Amino acid sequence: MSSLILRTTLRLILPILLLYSVFLFFRGHNHVGGGFTGGLVAGAGFALYALAYRVSDLKQLIKIEPQTLLSVGLLISLVAGLIPVLGNKNFLSGEWITISMPRFGDIALGTPLLFELGVYLVVVGATLTILMNLMEE
Amino acid sequence: MAVVVGWLYACAVFLILRRSVLRLIIGLVLLTSAANLLIFTAANLKRGTPAIVPLGATQPAVGYSDPLPQALILTAIVIGFGTLAFTLVLVYRAYKTLGTDDLDAMKSTDT
């Protein structure tokens, strides 16, 4: 497919979509959102890119293989689940540390965030894997 | 709601009984959706406040809705999404290898 309109709009939309996905990811901290929705939005953005150009172009754009993304994501989630075990808590319990940053105030960082990051990567990786397999046929 | 669930089940069963593989898959997708809606209905899902305990309180506000069915349905949808993607690839590959989408023609493994 090579629609000029789609390509032109894509230049505008793709960065916005990716930013939005990151926004959703962090919003999941305390509100509706999170790694899963964020990952899906990012995946949808890449899908649009593959539609406007070709799958091979998408591969060049991402450079990392989606399966690697997927496995790194799984690894991060696993580690996030295991960290609390070191502190003698149950698997997947939340561990939080608070970082004080000048101007921003306190930011609570915890294993749930890390877990969500893993989920985000897994979702992006999985959607890309499925997408590439289907579109390459 | 119950009528919709019933109707979806009926459509799904009809589609599953067809010979074409693609219809079979669509039928299975409908069946999953029907099951999701069934959870929705059976678990009495309704509008309400989020089941979050407000600051300083020990109980969530009155009239909160049960969050668990939502979680169940979401999980089921995600799993359904994964299996759907896989089955679509499978059907496509099978169509390419076998050259047919008629279930009646896929008998070489039966005897």
Added chain:
Amino acid sequence: MTLLPLLPILIPLGTAIVSLLLRGRKNAMRRIGVAGTVLLLMAAIALLVVVRRDGIQVVQVGGWVAPFGISIVVDLFSAIMVLMAAIMGFLVCIYSLGDIDKDREKFGYYPFYHFLLMGICGTFITGDIFNLYVWFEVMLLSSFILLTLGGERGQMEGAIKYVSLNLLSSSIFLAALGLLYGVSGTLNMADLAVRLHSDVPQVLATTVAMLFMVAFGIKAALFPLFFWLPASYHTPPVAVTAIFSGLLTKVGVYSLVRVFTLLFTQEISYTHTILLVFAGLTMVTGVLGAVAQNEIRRLLSFHIISQIGYLLMGLGIYTTLALTGVIFFMVHVIFAKSALFLVSGIAGRMKGTFDLNQLGGLYRDHPVLSALFLIAALSLAGLPPFSGFFAKLILVEAGMASHRWWIVGVALGTGFLTLFSMTKIWTMAFWKPKPQDAPAEVCRRVGWTYWTPLLILVVFTVLFGLGAQPLLALSEEAARQLMDPQKYIHSVLGAL
């Protein structure tokens, strides 16, 4: 240690991740694959020892107390099943080293193999019924992929049937879950057991129980719902078939046992009688199907079905002795059945065919293989002194003790027919002189990766026949736990 009960999930997950990351490096993947199963095996043994010493192990994931969070519960039955999964995972992984070709390895055989193991172990140790659904799906998706890897013609056909019927059963399971949650308002199995016995009207509970029976029945290949099994199991490489036959249907049986001992015991005379009738029909149809087959792997696939019948017979009788029999039989059948599949794999690898009419002369060429086959086959048919004899003896005894003579008759008749069809393989493949039109022999020798797992499996089945007592004691202990759900409930909910 709070982590131990979770290790059977975490180890395969970690292994799968690492081998996904090492994609493309064949040797590394193989080493990681075997190392992962060894670790899993050690964890499973440790788990069994701990559970036997300290009783039921419970972990509340994420620190959320039951019944709100997801509990991981390991009782003796779960621990035994996890150990079986680990042993099979290890042995079949070794077998895979030789049996799985390069393309499949490259495409990710090992990662998905470990995801499959993770799903199986997950179903064994979870204490939450929705979590059980999730593990089922993990297991199913990986099994779909393992089944279709390679993309041969037969595989595709088999896979379509397998996939669609399993998806059907999953959605029935999901619907049953929804209704169960609707009537009881909880998903934690221990909590469910309490509420189903007090708050929920019996009729509703029984209806939901029937839905669960259909859903798990499809997975376990119960009588009217088994057609997917012989249509698909013989299509992938033998290593995959062996792990499937050893574990996948047993997961269905495990779930049936769990659900019908813990949750749905309100109307035993109704639900368990239905189970018993279906068990009988499953045995008979399975073995009759097997008798009619001429392809080794298809024949053995039908035998899986008839063995499932035995397992459910024990559940249907529902006494401590019967459940002891179920657990003993489970251990026995996993070993014996997989050993037979591995024999068929080796024979097929040597002769290049699985068709009984074209096989022949194996006894003359390969006496050791024949001896191993004979032991496994006689064990499956239930002849002393092998493990199958005691397994069937207990079940038959339990049947007689509860005065259900007809099921005892069916079980014995099925045993006889099993022997008959094993004799068929023996005469056709091993004793008969090599037929004229047989294809040229592919290779005369196969490597140690083929022999070792087979040998270990056969040694196990002989050991459990000659020294059945320790396993018997263990099974009985596990069966006692199953018959006494209060202990289970108490250790989950009491540990608030």
